[in-house]
Amino acid sequence: MDNAAKLILENPEINSISIGVYKDKNTFTKYYGEIDTGVGNTANDHSIFEIASVTKTFTAYITAQAVLDGKLSLDDDLRKYLDGAYYNLEFDNRPILIKDIVTHTTGIQRADFSKVLSKMFSIDITEQERKAITDYSKKDFIEDLQHYQHKTTSGKVYDYSGFVAPELLAMVLERVYKKPYSELLEELILKKAQMQHTTMRVAKEDEKYVLNGYTNNNLKVAPLQTPLTGAGGGLKSTVPDLLKYIEFLLDKDNKVVKEMRRPLFYDENEDEEYGYFWMVNGDDLMLHNGGTGGSTNWLILLPNLDSGFTVSFNYNGDRAGDLINTIASFLISDLLNFPTKNAYYLIRDYINNNPDTWLEKYYQLKKEHSKQYNFDDASMLDDLGYEFLELNKTNQAIEVFLLLVSEFPNSAYSYKSLAEGYFLNKQYKLALTNYKKSLELKPKNNRVIEMIKKIEQIENK
Numbered sequence: 001m002d003n004a005a006k007l008i009l010e011n012p013e014i015n016s017i018s019i020g021v022y023k024d025k026n027t028f029t030k031y032y033g034e035i036d037t038g039v040g041n042t043a044n045d046h047s048i049f050e051i052a053s054v055t056k057t058f059t060a061y062i063t064a065q066a067v068l069d070g071k072l073s074l075d076d077d078l079r080k081y082l083d084g085a086y087y088n089l090e091f092d093n094r095p096i097l098i099k100d101i102v103t104h105t106t107g108i109q110r111a112d113f114s115k116v117l118s119k120m121f122s123i124d125i126t127e128q129e130r131k132a133i134t135d136y137s138k139k140d141f142i143e144d145l146q147h148y149q150h151k152t153t154s155g156k157v158y159d160y161s162g163f164v165a166p167e168l169l170a171m172v173l174e175r176v177y178k179k180p181y182s183e184l185l186e187e188l189i190l191k192k193a194q195m196q197h198t199t200m201r202v203a204k205e206d207e208k209y210v211l212n213g214y215t216n217n218n219l220k221v222a223p224l225q226t227p228l229t230g231a232g233g234g235l236k237s238t239v240p241d242l243l244k245y246i247e248f249l250l251d252k253d254n255k256v257v258k259e260m261r262r263p264l265f266y267d268e269n270e271d272e273e274y275g276y277f278w279m280v281n282g283d284d285l286m287l288h289n290g291g292t293g294g295s296t297n298w299l300i301l302l303p304n305l306d307s308g309f310t311v312s313f314n315y316n317g318d319r320a321g322d323l324i325n326t327i328a329s330f331l332i333s334d335l336l337n338f339p340t341k342n343a344y345y346l347i348r349d350y351i352n353n354n355p356d357t358w359l360e361k362y363y364q365l366k367k368e369h370s371k372q373y374n375f376d377d378a379s380m381l382d383d384l385g386y387e388f389l390e391l392n393k394t395n396q397a398i399e400v401f402l403l404l405v406s407e408f409p410n411s412a413y414s415y416k417s418l419a420e421g422y423f424l425n426k427q428y429k430l431a432l433t434n435y436k437k438s439l440e441l442k443p444k445n446n447r448v449i450e451m452i453k454k455i456e457q458i459e460n461k
Helices: 002-008 052-068 098-102 127-134 138-147 164-177 181-190 204-209 239-249 255-260 320-337 344-353 358-368 379-390 394-407 412-424 428-441 446-459
Strands: 016-023 026-033 213-215 219-221 265-267 272-274 279-281 285-292 295-302 307-313
Touching (some): 002 026, 002 320, 016 239, 052 164, 052 285, 052 295, 098 164, 164 181, 272 279, 285 320, 307 320, 320 379, 344 358, 344 379, 358 394, 412 446, 428 446
Antiparallel strands (some): 016 026, 265 272, 279 285, 285 295, 295 307
């Protein structure tokens, strides 16, 4: 936790990092940096932050419970639970199914659905637009739904729907259970997990604990407005509460969780699989992230290790996505390889401090300390290479990727990473050679196929 946070805080955009780790019934929380630049105020266990789209995992749980209770089926036509015909909610004779909502394949986008909701995530929103969002009601939602024209075949392509689709699902859940979404949330999750500091609307006396959020140029951003139920991104929580949630979800006897992480859709473009809103990888990983105008976070579970973590920034600017993904990747790697240490930080220091001899130091470390440090995880070098790419240190990245290929010669991803380094360095012939080698090891990788075509077009000009 310390090493990962220290590395990320090298980036001046990041003020504050909050991390909570659950491992074998033990919990660890740590807070780094300062909430507001120059003030010296550090987050703590009482700090409340927006978990944004991680809220969808709560909605997913309720939906999986409804499926197991026989209240609904994933293959149900959404219109089965709406009052009215809604002939507009199908395209090419294909209706929107419940399954399409939880796999983000409805094709419904806020901008097409509602002029008011299209402004939800704008940081330069006017007071008039903010009021319109605050006042947006279920009646307005139904009216927009009646006028919405569906323009794509659902169930085919992953196309993230952050607000509209989850709200449709909340309407369905309220109907089948005959209870408000807020009650379902409390009864099925918050009460059982003993999450006393997780809520859609922060009480007046607790507002002092809500972290300020920032975007580019240290611009303070107002909290996200959450009209209607908030089922797609309205929850606020604390690190200790999210650790309780992680423990709740890691219960091996919980049939709802087993249903929730069942693979339902495979995204060929990104090579990712989705269950009920969660990105899943069998029993190895469950992942979901979230972000508002001034915050970003990950919630990640490793069921086979009885472990999971939450990590968040009170920043969401241009580099937030890359940096939150980087620290999440470090934490996953460290948990997977525990108790061996991650050599990433030492190798990184070698390269920065001894650029001419770092490779010798790498092999020396591997030879003398192979039991203390893990050298069997290819992601260590891959992450390091991509960090240098993000810093526009392409030559250093290529050096790391060459070592990666040497250490993991049978990995398609090793050659893909090296190819990407060469491509960014405009060494197209070398990039093409390595992309083709990657494709040999893993055929039908659409991203690699696209890059090969792109390079061939460049070379033929």
